[in-house]
Amino acid sequence: MAKSPPTEKPHSTPCFGSLLSVSNLERLVEKLEWFVDQPSVTREEKALADNLQSRLAKWDQFKIHRWRDGLVAVPKDKQPAFLMAGHLDTVPPSSAQTRKRENGRVYGCGTSDMKAGLAVMLEVLENFPDAPVGYIFYDREEGPIVENGLKPLLESIDLPKAPTIVLEPTNGEIQVGCVGSFHLDVVFQGKRAHAARPWQGENALYLAAPLLTYLSQREPDEIVVHGQTFRQVITPTILTTHTLANAVPGEVTINLNVRFAPGSSHEELIEEVKREAGPKAEVILKDLAPSGAVCSDDPTLAPWIEAEGLVVAPKQAWTDVAQLTAMGFPAVNFGPGEPAQAHQPDEWCPEEGLLFCYEKVLKLLKSGK
Amino acid sequence: MAKSPPTEKPHSTPCFGSLLSVSNLERLVEKLEWFVDQPSVTREEKALADNLQSRLAKWDQFKIHRWRDGLVAVPKDKQPAFLMAGHLDTVPPSSAQTRKRENGRVYGCGTSDMKAGLAVMLEVLENFPDAPVGYIFYDREEGPIVENGLKPLLESIDLPKAPTIVLEPTNGEIQVGCVGSFHLDVVFQGKRAHAARPWQGENALYLAAPLLTYLSQREPDEIVVHGQTFRQVITPTILTTHTLANAVPGEVTINLNVRFAPGSSHEELIEEVKREAGPKAEVILKDLAPSGAVCSDDPTLAPWIEAEGLVVAPKQAWTDVAQLTAMGFPAVNFGPGEPAQAHQPDEWCPEEGLLFCYEKVLKLLKSGK
Structure with missing residues (x-):
């Protein structure tokens, strides 16, 4: 359920003493809870985007631009010194997932990835509406790249190519670059048969087993870029047997999720999969x-x-650092969430991460003054 | 689409010369087409059962009994010397499957398994309505055993324990006994994680791979019963990853279809699966x-x-020889279909099988006179 937006006036002079940190934290948690209480699974962000748009519209200082369920808020009368960006959507919640606050953590679907980042953005915006900062809230990041709302949102507005902080979960680190990602379908064709006489068919699961065994033993490739080590990994995520309980599966499809380092070729990884899947498997780049x-x-x-x-x-x-840097925005990831919590069935975000990220962003705000 | 039942009168004296064989074959194919043109996927046999019931009701000689979508036709005034039995349902058709007649074969969903058998039954019934034969048409054979309609159908009627021919596909052989069948779910618990950092999780597909490798190399157990060799096999049929394209699957379930010989223990096969799946896998008998x-x-x-x-x-x-022999009916399989065609996406039945089976059943009819 959506709460009403809080009505407190923004603080005119921020202060970093511990008592004020406590009150900052409470406001950050309140905003995080406001986001978590509005489910926004990919393609279902509309209600959250509507409520957020109404909330942003209260601030005269911003020009609000919308594309589908994405929103950009830019200062009306000044150039932004930097931008903050975050996606509104989450992966689907697990069945028992609820929002709660316990032992310095806020639990709930999308807390770390990345409603905690959205909470920091909203807190900066509402606390410092006169600061030279622009805000990008976009839709459909967790789905297929072709539906991702960031690029069309930015292409529909004339925004200066300011440095951009993407508030994906980084546990308070500056995480630079990002691995590229692609999906392959590897299709193994066997021959369907009745399961009582499996020798009359060819079980496609047996054709797929050597690839699974290979991948289970494969170590990540470590690739160093500007002193940073990226890991290239190949992960089987969905296996589909397309069959009945009493039939030898005649076809098996394995979806592979592959990550590759900045500046590296994705094609070498496709070749590796083709080699290990064998000449009879079909490998499709999705x-x-x-x-x-x-x-x-x-x-x-x-x-x-x-x-x-x-x-x-x-x-x-x-992360969308990929699309942002391709479009000319110098972008880095810096967010309050815990990366290992992304997509976990009992996802949480550390409260201290919220406060740390918020206070560091305020320093950047001050450094530009 | 269902055709109207043919209106020809039954022949009073059958003859096995080649010209009459041709006309027998045409009538058998016509009946097979009548069944194939009425789709009857498991649980969706009602329309076919309704039409068949109307067709059988035209013959005064029979008492017709119905339970759910199963039908029994028994002579009103005589004890049956033998019974013929067949299931009305089929597995779901494949997308491009249509009925056609080509090169001595009739193609279509369920032709071999076992509408060709139903066609032989219907031809004997309509051609020899005064013969001492009972007919059992039942529903839901291809689904879970708990829904199988044979036992409740027979328990709802007082039928003498006559020898029974089950017209499952046997390619004209007398196939005796039948292997038992059970399903296991083997559940592997890993740990879900984001697919960009698979080392933070445990891929359940990797936990399942050794079992698949073992099964791919396992030879059938050959068990001899009354001089007949039955093969015990373990077949993985459905593998489910329960996950998203960008997540390491935290749980994988493999459905195993297992067949065991008459007189053999199914428990030894469960123990074999447990041993090979490893102590962390959960094995559930379904x-x-x-x-x-x-x-x-x-x-x-x-x-x-x-x-x-x-x-x-x-x-x-x-086959339901298992349930029939357990209920005291001495039963064997003898049918016109081709066993290897059962559940095939382009299933067919040989025309010569139809004729052979029909003519052999007539010999049994004569032998009892």
């Missing part, structure tokens, strides 16, 4: 999301990263 | 259909089998 460039040397971001002593690490996940 | 006794020495059937020189072989499939 989609491809590019890798993201490493932008930690951006002139706005680099001094802030150094002054705050932020840990810089490679982003071992696909 | 259903169990018993094996069928070997009845080729029945005093009515044995002389006929010998006189006609019929080939006797073990039935390497589950």
Whole structure:
């Protein structure tokens, strides 16, 4: 259920003492809960986008732009010094998943990935509506790349190519670049038969087993880019047997999710899969999301990263840093969520992550003044 | 689409010359087409059962009994010397499957398994309505054993325990006994994770791969019963990953279809699966259909089998010979279909099988006179 937006006025002078940190944290958690209480599984972000749009419309300082269920809020009268970006959608919740707050964590679907990031964005926006910051909330990040709302949203508006913080879960690290991602269908053709006489057919699961065995023993490729190590991995995620309980499956499809490093060729990984799947398997490239460039040397971001002593690490996940850097926005990932919690059935976000990320973003805000 | 039943009167004196064989064949094919043109996937047999019931009701000689979508037709004024039995349902058709007649074959869903058998039954019934033969048409054979309509149909009527021919596909052989059948779910628990960082989870497909490899190399157990060799086999049929394209599957379920010989213990096969799946896998017995006794020495059937020189072989499939022999009906499989065609996407039945089976049944009819 959506709560009404809070009505408190923004603080005019932020302060980082511990009492104010407590009140900052409470407001951040309140905003995170506001997002979590509005389910927004991919393609079902409309209600959340509508409510968020109404909430943003209360601030005269912003021009609000919408495309499908994505929103951009930019200052009406100034150029943004930097942008913050986050996706509104989540993967589907698990059956027993509910929102709760316990032992310094907020539990719920999408807390780490990435409604905690959205909460930080909303808190900065509502607390500092006069700051030179632009906000990008977009839809359908967790689905197929062809439906991702970021690129069409940005192409439908004229936005300066300012440095951009993507608030995907990074556990408070600056995570640079991002691995590219693609999906392959590997199709094994056997011969269907009655399960009482399996020797009259050819079980496609048996044709698929050697590839599974190979992948189970495969170590990640470690690729170093600008001093950061990215890992290339091949993961079987969905296996489909297309058959009945009493028939030898005549066809098996394995969906592989493959990640590749910035600057590396995805084609070598496809060749590896083809080699290990064998000449009789069909390997189909279903989609491809590019890798993201490493932008930690951006002139706005680099001094802030150094002054705050932020840990810089490679982003071992696909994020829209890929699309942003391809479109000319120098972008890095920096968010409050815990990466290992993304897509977990009992996903949580650490409260301290919310506060840390928020306070560091305020430093960037100050550094530009 | 259902055709209207043919209106020709039954022949009073059958003759086995080649010209009459041609006309017998045409009538058999016509009846097979009548059945094939009325789709009857398991649980959807009602329309076919309704039309068949109307067709049988035209013959005064029979008492017609119905239970759900199963029908029994028994002579009103005489004890049956033998019974013929067949199931009305089929597995779901494949997408491109249509009925056609080509090169001595009739193609279509359920032709071999076992509408060709139903066609022989209907031809005997309509051609020899005064013969001492009873007919059992029943529903839901291809689904779970708990829904199988044969036992409740027979329990709802008082039928003498006459020898019974089950017209499952046997390619004109007498196939005795039948293997028992059961399904196991083998559940592997890993740990779900984001597919970009698979090392943070445990891929349940990798836990399942060794069992698939073992089964791919396993030879059937050969078990000899009354001189007939039955093969015990374990076949993985459905594998379910329960996950998204971008997540490491945290749980995998493999459905195993297992066949065991008459008189053999199914429990040893469960122990084998448990041993090979490993101690962390959960093995769940989902259903169990018993094996069928070997009845080729029945005093009515044995002389006929010998006189006609019929080939006797073990039935390497589950058929309702299991339930019939358990209920006290001495039963064997003898049908016109081709066993290897059962459940094939382009299933066919040989025309010569129809004629052979029909003519041999007429010999049994004569032998009892």
